[in-house]
Amino acid sequence: MNIGVLGTGVVGQSLATKLTELGHTVTMGARRADNETARQWTESGHENARQGTFADAAALGELVVNCTAGAASLAALEAAGEENLSGKVLLDVANPLDFSRGMPPRLSVANTDSLGEQIQRRFPEARVVKALNTINHQVMVEPHRVPGGHDVFVCGNDEAAKSEVRELLESFGWPRDTIHDLGDLTAARATEGYLPLWLRLMGRLGTADFNIRVVR
Amino acid sequence: MNIGVLGTGVVGQSLATKLTELGHTVTMGARRADNETARQWTESGHENARQGTFADAAALGELVVNCTAGAASLAALEAAGEENLSGKVLLDVANPLDFSRGMPPRLSVANTDSLGEQIQRRFPEARVVKALNTINHQVMVEPHRVPGGHDVFVCGNDEAAKSEVRELLESFGWPRDTIHDLGDLTAARATEGYLPLWLRLMGRLGTADFNIRVVR
Numbered sequence: 001m002n003i004g005v006l007g008t009g010v011v012g013q014s015l016a017t018k019l020t021e022l023g024h025t026v027t028m029g030a031r032r033a034d035n036e037t038a039r040q041w042t043e044s045g046h047e048n049a050r051q052g053t054f055a056d057a058a059a060l061g062e063l064v065v066n067c068t069a070g071a072a073s074l075a076a077l078e079a080a081g082e083e084n085l086s087g088k089v090l091l092d093v094a095n096p097l098d099f100s101r102g103m104p105p106r107l108s109v110a111n112t113d114s115l116g117e118q119i120q121r122r123f124p125e126a127r128v129v130k131a132l133n134t135i136n137h138q139v140m141v142e143p144h145r146v147p148g149g150h151d152v153f154v155c156g157n158d159e160a161a162k163s164e165v166r167e168l169l170e171s172f173g174w175p176r177d178t179i180h181d182l183g184d185l186t187a188a189r190a191t192e193g194y195l196p197l198w199l200r201l202m203g204r205l206g207t208a209d210f211n212i213r214v215v216r
Numbered sequence: 217m218n219i220g221v222l223g224t225g226v227v228g229q230s231l232a233t234k235l236t237e238l239g240h241t242v243t244m245g246a247r248r249a250d251n252e253t254a255r256q257w258t259e260s261g262h263e264n265a266r267q268g269t270f271a272d273a274a275a276l277g278e279l280v281v282n283c284t285a286g287a288a289s290l291a292a293l294e295a296a297g298e299e300n301l302s303g304k305v306l307l308d309v310a311n312p313l314d315f316s317r318g319m320p321p322r323l324s325v326a327n328t329d330s331l332g333e334q335i336q337r338r339f340p341e342a343r344v345v346k347a348l349n350t351i352n353h354q355v356m357v358e359p360h361r362v363p364g365g366h367d368v369f370v371c372g373n374d375e376a377a378k379s380e381v382r383e384l385l386e387s388f389g390w391p392r393d394t395i396h397d398l399g400d401l402t403a404a405r406a407t408e409g410y411l412p413l414w415l416r417l418m419g420r421l422g423t424a425d426f427n428i429r430v431v432r
Contacts, residue, residue: 106327106328107327110326110327110409111322111323111326111327111412112322146431146432147431148431149431150431153413180417180420181420182416182417182420183416183419183420187416189412190412190413190415190416191413193326193409193410193412193413194409194410194413196327196405196406196409197369197406197407197409197410199406200398200399200403200406201396201398201430203399204396204397204398204399205430205432207432209432210430210431210432211430211431211432212428212429212430212431213428213429213431214417214421214426214427214428215362215363215364215365215366215426215427215428215429216362216421216423216425216426216427
């Protein structure tokens with residue numbers, strides 16, 4: 001499958017690398033087509049690794065993953081182009097973290113709205129699925145880094161798009177019964193709203209190699 | 217120990233009952249000293265069960281538990297009286313849920329502030345500890361209702377107060393290694409901010425008999 005990964009940070013690199021390992025052809029998109037980080041990534045030996053602008057990545061991808069920083073996501077998607085996102089599954093793994101007032105970051109949108117919903121409103125023809133945003137980038141693509149069962153949340157307004165993302169998560173190694181469908185995209189308020197707790201836990205545990213398990 | 221439990225709802229009743237079972241003398245406080253729910257609770261066979269106004273409960277309690285609805289908490293504590301809270305551990309289990317715009321409720325304070333911090337600011341001499349607010353009332357006092365290990369979060373600015381609450385939680389049946397100290401009271405933003413996820417999970421699971429476990 002052709003997949004566009006928007007963003008060249010650690011999240012984008014982890015996801016892009018995993019996707020190439022799984023045999024997908026991945027275009028890593030950045031503001032500039034000659035982005036140095038993306039160039040290094042394409043030259044690091046991954047087969048099926050390409051680079052380009054946000055628009056290139058979105059146009060080439062049959063599925064698009066938003067791995068940009070939350071504060072930059074809407075601008076990056078604007079650059080990607082509405083026409084290049086239309087009808088496609090847009091997996092949004094970003095969090096609306098605002099680091100401008102120091103640590104820990106605040107959320108720039110919370111409680112009554114979410115970044116996932118903002119993206120869906122701006123790009124109504126994209127099939128936005130929010131997932132993986134509650135988990136460190138390394139654990140996202142290698143859940144077994146954290147021993148024992150733990151869970152990932154999915155939400156979105158398009159059932160078929162959620163099914164596609166669920167399959168993608170299973171291909172990453174997430175067992176089916178650890179993937180919780182939380183319903184429509186308003187649930188992004190819940191998973192983004194969990195980030196402050198995630199950040200606190202990371203600080204107290206001294207590691208990002210953790211996750212939560214829903215126990216019942 | 218003499219404990220004041222503010223609030224007569226299911227949370228107040230579960231905690232008050234558990235505390236009497238553990239041998240504490242509990243005064244359940246309400247707006248009116250003759251509150252009917254509190255009267256029924258005192259007459260239901262619990263030894264050491266008393267009732268009174270919020271002020272009575274706070275005055276008689278060496279430790280005070282805020283089990284009122286989040287939207288009513290500041291008013292209830294005002295009625296309890298600053299002098300009756302001064303110097304005491306105030307265990308705040310409330311969540312600032314706003315049901316006025318339908319279900320699921322929103323948070324009335326979020327992200328950059330929390331109910332726990334609002335209470336601490338208004339009653340600076342109280343030793344506020346936020347805990348148990350991420351867990352259904354029945355599981356709070358009987359963690360074994362949910363099989364397997366799962367966790368509870370504690371935060372507050374007073375280390376000795378947190379130790380007292382930790383001991384109380386252990387007496388409820390929470391193993392020591394399931395009690396996570398998240399730091400100062402600003403962490404209440406994180407645990408209160410988890411509520412939307414808790415509510416989503418409850419809706420999807422169809423039960424409140426669940427909790428999360430931090431896996432690492």
